[in-house]
Amino acid sequence: MARKSEIMKKSVGIDYSIFESGSIAFDYERMMKETGYSLQEIEEIQKQTSVGSTPLYELKNITKLVRKFSSPGKGARIFIKDEACNPSGSFKARRAATSVYHAQKLGYKGVIAATSGNYGAAVASQAAMRGLKCIIVQECYDSRGVGQPEIIEKARACEAYGAEVVQLTVGPELFYSFLLLLEETGYFNASLYTPFGIAGVETLGYELSMDFRQREGKDPDVVVITNAGGGNLTGTARGLIKAGAFDTKIVGASVNLEGLHMASDEQFNKKSFTTGHTGFGIPFATWPDRSDVPRSAARPLRYMDRYVTVNQGSVFYMTELLAQVEGLERGPAGNTALAAAFSIAQELDEDKIIVVQETEYTGAGKHILPQLTFAKENGIELIIGDPKEEIPGKNIILPKNPGYMHTTEIDLDKIKRSYIKNCIANYKVETVTENDLEFLAQDTKSSKEYVINVLKDLNVNVER
Amino acid sequence: MDAKKGDWVRIHNIILTPDKRASNLPEDTRKVPLEMWDKGFLLNEEANIGQEVEIETYIGRRVTGILVEINPYWGHDFGKCVPEILYIGRQARALLKEGEDIE
Numbered sequence: 125m126a127r128k129s130e131i132m133k134k135s136v137g138i139d140y141s142i143f144e145s146g147s148i149a150f151d152y153e154r155m156m157k158e159t160g161y162s163l164q165e166i167e168e169i170q171k172q173t174s175v176g177s178t179p180l181y182e183l184k185n186i187t188k189l190v191r192k193f194s195s196p197g198k199g200a201r202i203f204i205k206d207e208a209c210n211p212s213g214s215f216k217a218r219r220a221a222t223s224v225y226h227a228q229k230l231g232y233k234g235v236i237a238a239t240s241g242n243y244g245a246a247v248a249s250q251a252a253m254r255g256l257k258c259i260i261v262q263e264c265y266d267s268r269g270v271g272q273p274e275i276i277e278k279a280r281a282c283e284a285y286g287a288e289v290v291q292l293t294v295g296p297e298l299f300y301s302f303l304l305l306l307e308e309t310g311y312f313n314a315s316l317y318t319p320f321g322i323a324g325v326e327t328l329g330y331e332l333s334m335d336f337r338q339r340e341g342k343d344p345d346v347v348v349i350t351n352a353g354g355g356n357l358t359g360t361a362r363g364l365i366k367a368g369a370f371d372t373k374i375v376g377a378s379v380n381l382e383g384l385h386m387a388s389d390e391q392f393n394k395k396s397f398t399t400g401h402t403g404f405g406i407p408f409a410t411w412p413d414r415s416d417v418p419r420s421a422a423r424p425l426r427y428m429d430r431y432v433t434v435n436q437g438s439v440f441y442m443t444e445l446l447a448q449v450e451g452l453e454r455g456p457a458g459n460t461a462l463a464a465a466f467s468i469a470q471e472l473d474e475d476k477i478i479v480v481q482e483t484e485y486t487g488a489g490k491h492i493l494p495q496l497t498f499a500k501e502n503g504i505e506l507i508i509g510d511p512k513e514e515i516p517g518k519n520i521i522l523p524k525n526p527g528y529m530h531t532t533e534i535d536l537d538k539i540k541r542s543y544i545k546n547c548i549a550n551y552k553v554e555t556v557t558e559n560d561l562e563f564l565a566q567d568t569k570s571s572k573e574y575v576i577n578v579l580k581d582l583n584v585n586v587e588r
Numbered sequence: 589m590d591a592k593k594g595d596w597v598r599i600h601n602i603i604l605t606p607d608k609r610a611s612n613l614p615e616d617t618r619k620v621p622l623e624m625w626d627k628g629f630l631l632n633e634e635a636n637i638g639q640e641v642e643i644e645t646y647i648g649r650r651v652t653g654i655l656v657e658i659n660p661y662w663g664h665d666f667g668k669c670v671p672e673i674l675y676i677g678r679q680a681r682a683l684l685k686e687g688e689d690i691e
Binding site: 447489525 | 604609610612614616617619620621624625626627645646648649662664666669672675683684
């Protein structure tokens with residue numbers, strides 16, 4: 125659609141061209157600074173609608189279970205930040221709070237977001253608080269009209285907050301409908317990927333550091349973050365850096381859905397996770413600017429130290445375990461990072477601290493029973509055994525005991541190379557400038573030397 | 589007559605027929621249309637299911653489409669019994685207790 129960039133500019137109130145260099149590089153920090161808000165301002169904005177300052181729990185029984193399967197002296201303490209305590213039941217309220225505040229400040233009458241997940245409920249809830257109208261556009265059904273219970277529940281929640289929910293069948297053309305709605309209504313595009321959205325998550329990282337300094341006298345050693353579009357990881361990591369927690373390691377975790385095509389009508393209901401999975405995690409890490417804004421503020425490779433996957437069965441298992449031995453009944457999607465933490469904690473010394481930085485609400489549809497019932501009804505076999513043997517779209521394997529929980533490493537080097545390759549291809553660059561080089565080094569948390577070596581392999585010239 | 593003016597209804601539309609769909613889609617998705625559902629208050633004086641109608645959505649937008657449901661409700665629930673998960677809590681509790689004995 126030819127009017128795309130014009131509609132986009134009007135609907136987010138940002139002229140992205142002023143940050144552009146004309147090549148690969150753009151001024152990320154300037155974009156975050158000039159269009160976003162300071163951390164203190166965001167804390168104030170979020171306080172207005174009671175977002176943030178969520179409780180932190182030490183998962184003592186889960187830690188005890190970890191130690192049963194660790195070598196002597198190993199088994200880090202696991203903590204969880206209970207983001208389900210936010211108004212709409214997930215950390216996404218932080219992201220929505222800044223976007224909706226900003227929309228109101230600029231005088232927009234309403235907000236629109238394209239999301240099938242917790243973000244929709246968050247935008248609808250914040251819009252209700254600020255008296256703005258809200259439309260949520262969802263990819264919801266397959267061609268039989270069958271929808272994931274988790275997504276249906278989200279539609280219900282959005283309606284409960286007074287939003288209009290436009291439900292669509294599978295396909296990336298959703299973006300086209302989304303643009304038409306933006307054009308028709310003139311509402312604000314509460315994209316997940318604007319600087320406001322990402323800056324909203326910075327308070328989560330900042331709180332983590334403050335919580336632990338107060339409670340344990342130090343920053344957490346490792347923070348595990350469920351990774352999909354990259355905003356959760358980017359915002360949390362930036363908040364930790366703003367707090368001065370430079371030594372905290374950032375680990376991304378996604379549910380492994382390898383082999384399932386995200387735009388496939390037939391495979392749409394063969395997956396049991398609608399977010400936090402590799403179907404978003406990998407493409408958004410290797411090409412963040414595929415999002416619904418020209419330059420995404422979510423750039424996970426800038427901050428990620430390690431990236432792991434877990435299988436679907438392990439996440440369901442951890443969700444049940446969290447309820448059974450910690451007394452916390454929460455939704456499955458937020459527990460992706462918890463499943464990874466269970467395994468990573470076994471590598472670390474007992475005095476180390478590992479934090480899972482979010483939970484999400486649970487309810488009809490968004491709970492392991494409806495989700496597993498749905499999987500079975502869609503021909504997925506549920507097995508108790510070795511998660512390593514799980515085949516996404518065919519079966520779900522619950523670990524037969526906690527010792528079978530494991531993570532699989534994603535080769536970050538490969539992901540970074542793929543990102544650089546995509547930058548070259550998408551910007552049709554023949555010669556990389558010094559400015560690009562610096563940008564790519566920052567965007568991949570590497571060095572100029574690293575980028576030069578990758579470019580050499582791609583036969584791309586470097587202007588020096 | 590199935591519905592009258594002011595009733596809360598659900599409508600359906602075909603946004604793109606298969607021949608108009610994006611070319612980069614998987615084969616199975618390209619074979620089917622892109623469909624849309626929305627809800628609102630019926631603006632027609634009266635209508636039957638299957639008829640084209642106009643609605644006013646909850647936020648006040650006017651949309652036309654085929655009437656498919658009156659007083660639509662959410663049917664999702666807490667699922668059926670999934671016996672496969674029942675071992676998880678008991679096994680973990682037993683492991684935790686065993687630990688106390690050793691310590």
